[in-house]
Amino acid sequence: MTQHANKENNNIVSGHKCVSRFFEDLHKPLNDLAAIKEADHCLYCYDAPCSQACPTSIDIPTFIHQIRTGNITGAAHTILSENIMGGTCARVCPTEVLCEEACVHNKRDNGDDPVKIGLLQRYATDHLMLSNAPHPFTRATESGRHIAVIGAGPAGLSCAHRAAMLGHKVTIYEAKAKAGGLNEYGLAAYKMLDDFAAREVAFLLGIGGMDVQYGKRLGRDISLDKLRKDHDALFIGIGLGGTNDLGLEGEDMTGVVNAIDFIESIRQSDDPATLETGQNILVIGGGNTAIDAAVQAKKLGANSVTLAYRRGAEQMGATGYEIDLARKSGVVIQLWSKPVALHGGDTITSVTFEQTRLEGGKLVGTGEKYDIACDMLLKAIGQKLKEPDLADLAIKGGKLVISSQYETSISGIFAGGDCIGSGQDLTVQAVEDGKQAAIAMDGWLKTN
Amino acid sequence: MADLTCNIAGIDSINPFWLASAPPTDKYINVVRAFKAGWGGVVWKTLGEDPPVINVSSRYGAHYNDSRSIQGINNIELISDRPLEVNLREIEQVRREWPDRVIIGSMMATVDESAWKDLAIKIANSGVHGIELNLGCPHGMCERDMGSAIGQVPEMIEQTTRWVREAVDIPVFTKLTPNITDILWSAAAARAGGAHAVSLINTVNSVISVDLDAMAPTPVVDGKGSHGGYCGSAVKPIALHMVAEIARSAETQGIDISAIGGIGNWRDAAEFISLGANGLQVCTAAMLYGFRIVDDMIAGLSAFMDSKGYRTLDDFRGLAIKNTVNWNELNMNFDSKAVIDQDACIECGRCHIACEDTSHQAIAFKVARDGKRSFTVIDEDCVGCNLCALICPVPDCIEMRPVKNDLPYLTWPEHPKNPLGEI
Incomplete structure (x- = not known):
């Protein structure tokens, strides 16, 4: 384990300037001229496929039209009215498989480029958030009801904001020291520069009616029973707190780390140069977390970063764009490779892989094996629901069971985000879950 | 390659593309640059009697589409603000240096016979091929009873045209304003006065936009704005209509037409020619991109004619007139x-x-x-x-x-x- 280069500069730059030394914006934001040009590329479709592809149903043609007419604040309002974390989603959404994939320009004979919807969304939301404008939404008359939201991630914050907007008082209980969930702790630094997650939380809380209690972990500091007594309704947005193991001997060796924890250490570091990381890093997994970890490891200066996945590129959870990004960043991608043994003493030194193939739709080992040397192994093979104090709630397939109204098996307890099985584990889906759950809770509160 | 030479009002031109009387034709240096670029002729910026007018600062406003492409320009500039003698000496010089190119002298004067005649003679003596009567400026000059103040009264159009016809023996173009109810009255008056050709359209009276910070029309001159003359591709439909009416109406058909109004490329040019134009005048497009646009006007028009088998401009001139009818037909x-x-x-x-x-x-x-x-x-x-x-x-x-x-x-x-x- 070594500390990376540029350490001699530690005392001259600090905080986010240090972060930006390693991580540039993945997509450069549009300037005014580029935004107008890009907005003009939009056809202003009717009942637009892009809007339908957006989990939060943002009225995309309208907000782009508003950019075109110079009503940038109005554009931001259009976005945020459906997705209060439109700023984060503009940065991290896999638009290439959502709105931009649905863009009708793709259907042209000459395969015209889709409108850069993500960048236009960032242009509009940045414009509003960097201005001194007051919070764009107002709260309905106080309902006198008090909602508890457990978890200040995208789902919880979205739910809290909408509930506050509908007139309810909201207390958010967050286990960690900061709000934002994966936005703050779990997404690649190059997607969330300039402390954006924290700025967005501050923006969102600006509507009022909410308070956040930090360091309150469900099952340790708070309990569902107590919360139910103190509040009129509950929303659970705790995400997936546990991580999957490889199930191999030696996972306790030094250097074997959960990718999500690795990312958190980068995101929470004032100067990533001081982080203890490997020089030859092996990442196991095929999702966005694996890519985020691998690309950041490379950008931090690791000699080699290899990403190994037990199936092919088509089965990877990461989008084609993300896989390309990893390759272009210098990450070596080994497909059809399943880890079978970890080697090392106190510290990991290598991993043995067995090659795999599909036989009748089933993944099988070929018997051929090879080793990859490493001094750090990042596990990114999925997260799972930790079940502290959720015993009374129905759980299926490792996720909380909910009704069409986002209600769990216990009346008055609602849930959303990664801890339910609403679809892809995407920020934008969590925001939608939170919003819809708040609307459902509002309806529930009227009769309960 | 098709033959692009043309003749209008008896004047031969190497191609139909002239620059209209406007800032691009204000002085020797511009006109020589235009001729080097390939323009067939220019109508020199309008000359008046001395002392020259004085212009304000902040003179143009623009009408954009969403992608910041200019659809039209509005101007509040007046006629040439240089002494008459300076202009006339420069015209003489360019005529000597560019004998195969056309120069038309544009003029305006107060409604006074000797004023018109004296100025017309001075300009004719500089060697211009013809004289164009500016009866159209919808701003500034009309407040001094010139420009559109004359062009909006058919009797005055006829009168001033006749004065100039009587004063000089070179072709006379009467330039018409679109700021009237019926262009045929103006065109018929010009013909009655003896005009060899009509030039149209002059600019359309307009307020091009309002500066919502200054709360004043643009272009803003120290907090205030005035109506001005609108030109550019946005006015082309208005010009096409007026040219067509003159070309197909019994009382005006046959008079030569120098078409003006939003011509920016060869296709625009071909459309005006198909409706009977003998020659073309361009201004705004050159102001947006420079004189080099004439290259493609020539090449594009020529390629179009080749593709259709038209050898000369006369081969397709006016072909669309017979298909331009009243709704009732x-x-x-x-x-x-x-x-x-x-x-x-x-x-x-x-x-x-x-x-x-x-x-x-x-x-x-x-x-x-x-x-x-x-x-x-x-x-x-x-x-x-x-x-x-x-x-x-x-x-x-x-x-x-x-x-x-x-x-x-x-x-x-x-x-x-x-x-x-x-x-």
Whole structure:
């Protein structure tokens, strides 16, 4: 384990300037001229496929039209009215498989480029958030009801904001020291520069009616029973707190780390140069977390970063764009490779892989094996629901069971985000879950 | 390669592309640059009697489309603000240096016979090929009883044209303002006064935009703005109409036409020629891009003519006039229906919403189970208005296909449902 280069500069730059030394914006934001040009590329479709592809149903043609007419604040309002974390989603959404994939320009004979919807969304939301404008939404008359939201991630914050907007008082209980969930702790630094997650939380809380209690972990500091007594309704947005193991001997060796924890250490570091990381890093997994970890490891200066996945590129959870990004960043991608043994003493030194193939739709080992040397192994093979104090709630397939109204098996307890099985584990889906759950809770509160 | 030479009012030109009387033709240096670029002629910026006028600072405003492309410019500049002698000496010099290019002297004066005649003679003596009467400026000069103040009164158009005809023996062009009710009155007056040609259109009176911070029309001059002259591609439809009316009306047809108004490329030029223009004048397009645009005007017009087998401009001049008719002469039995090419359709839905909201509810919108959106024309409801085909972002995706109904050509006056028709 070594500390990376540029350490001699530690005392001259600090905080986010240090972060930006390693991580540039993945997509450069549009300037005014580029935004107008890009907005003009939009056809202003009717009942637009892009809007339908957006989990939060943002009225995309309208907000782009508003950019075109110079009503940038109005554009931001259009976005945020459906997705209060439109700023984060503009940065991290896999638009290439959502709105931009649905863009009708793709259907042209000459395969015209889709409108850069993500960048236009960032242009509009940045414009509003960097201005001194007051919070764009107002709260309905106080309902006198008090909602508890457990978890200040995208789902919880979205739910809290909408509930506050509908007139309810909201207390958010967050286990960690900061709000934002994966936005703050779990997404690649190059997607969330300039402390954006924290700025967005501050923006969102600006509507009022909410308070956040930090360091309150469900099952340790708070309990569902107590919360139910103190509040009129509950929303659970705790995400997936546990991580999957490889199930191999030696996972306790030094250097074997959960990718999500690795990312958190980068995101929470004032100067990533001081982080203890490997020089030859092996990442196991095929999702966005694996890519985020691998690309950041490379950008931090690791000699080699290899990403190994037990199936092919088509089965990877990461989008084609993300896989390309990893390759272009210098990450070596080994497909059809399943880890079978970890080697090392106190510290990991290598991993043995067995090659795999599909036989009748089933993944099988070929018997051929090879080793990859490493001094750090990042596990990114999925997260799972930790079940502290959720015993009374129905759980299926490792996720909380909910009704069409986002209600769990216990009346008055609602849930959303990664801890339910609403679809892809995407920020934008969590925001939608939170919003819809708040609307459902509002309806529930009227009769309960 | 097609022959682009032309003759207007008896003046030969190597091509039909002249620069109109405006800032681009204000002085020796501009005009020489234009001739080097290939323009066939210029109409020198309007000359008046000394002392020269004084212009304000902040002179142009623009009308943009959404992508910041200029559709039109409005100007509040006056006529040449340089001494008459300076202009005349420069005209003489350019005439000597560029003998194969045309220079027309534009002029205006107060409504006084000797003023018009004296100035016309001075300009003619500089060696210009012809004189153009500026009877159109809709700002500034009209407040001094010149420009459109004359051009809006047919009797004064005729009078000033006659004065200049009497004073000089070179061709006379009368430049008409579009800021009138009927261009034929103006054109007929010019012809009655003896004009060899009419030049049209001059700029359209306009307020081009309001600066919402200054709360004043643009261009803003120290907190205030004035109406000005609108030009550029946005005014081309107005100019085409007025040229067509002059070309096809009994009282005006046959007079030479120097067409002006939004001409920016060879296609615009060909359209004006097809409606009878003998020559063309360009200004705004050159102000947007420089004189080099004439290259493609020449090459494009030539290629168009070659593709159609037109050897000279006369081969297609006025071919569209006979097809330009009054509404009452249109065939009421003609029917066309929109046909959407489903393979080319990109499913944007613009045709549907335009038809649904603002026309005839004749385009059905369905979403298949697999999410494919389809837009199909309901023939019974389609009136053949063209709106869908016009707004469709995919070229040639929506075709307006004529319906074969074997019905005879039937005009409204002949139509059985016309309450005023003959029974």
